Amino acid sequence: MNTTAAPSLSWSQDLALGHAVLDQTHQEFIDLLGLAEAADDASLIVRLQALFEHTVEHFAMEDDWMKASDFGPQHCHGTQHQVVIQTLQELLRRAREEGDLGLTREILPELGKWFAQHAQTMDAVLTWHLDQVGFDPLTGQMSRAPTASPTPSGEAAACGPASCSS
Numbered sequence: 155m156n157t158t159a160a161p162s163l164s165w166s167q168d169l170a171l172g173h174a175v176l177d178q179t180h181q182e183f184i185d186l187l188g189l190a191e192a193a194d195d196a197s198l199i200v201r202l203q204a205l206f207e208h209t210v211e212h213f214a215m216e217d218d219w220m221k222a223s224d225f226g227p228q229h230c231h232g233t234q235h236q237v238v239i240q241t242l243q244e245l246l247r248r249a250r251e252e253g254d255l256g257l258t259r260e261i262l263p264e265l266g267k268w269f270a271q272h273a274q275t276m277d278a279v280l281t282w283h284l285d286q287v288g289f290d291p292l293t294g295q296m297s298r299a300p301t302a303s304p305t306p307s308g309e310a311a312a313c314g315p316a317s318c319s320s
């Protein structure tokens with residue numbers, strides 16, 4: 155077992171967004187990431203596969219919400235999701251085909267760092283937007299029309315160049 159490394163990320167109230175469905179999903183992601191980081195060589199691929207499957211569903215859920223609620227910076231937010239999914243796919247491929255577990259062990263802690271930042275910025279803006287439009291995650295319906303500004307005053311929604319924020 156990889157017992158020398160503590161999980162790169164643990165759930166805390168600092169990561170809570172006040173959105174029950176997303177907070178639960180984020181807790182599950184963090185738990186699966188920790189299990190993958192702590193896995194021994196024999197179980198790492200299984201743990202990585204579980205993290206990958208959860209992440210695909212998690213990000214698809216957010217991507218669906220962004221589309222359904224007309225979230226302005228959905229392209230940038232969704233692009234970050236795609237990069238993470240492609241990275242996890244490549245780690246799985248290398249682990250299965252080449253037996254390369256070292257790269258996975260190097261990348262997983264970085265994924266934890268990225269996730270904390272992503273949740274506290276990009277996902278925080280998304281949950282603010284969902285609240286503003288009265289989005290119901292169970293029905294996919296909004297009770298209010300989206301406004302022209304997809305972010306709270308003074309907060310950045312773009313993840314890169316200004317062209318990404320439209």
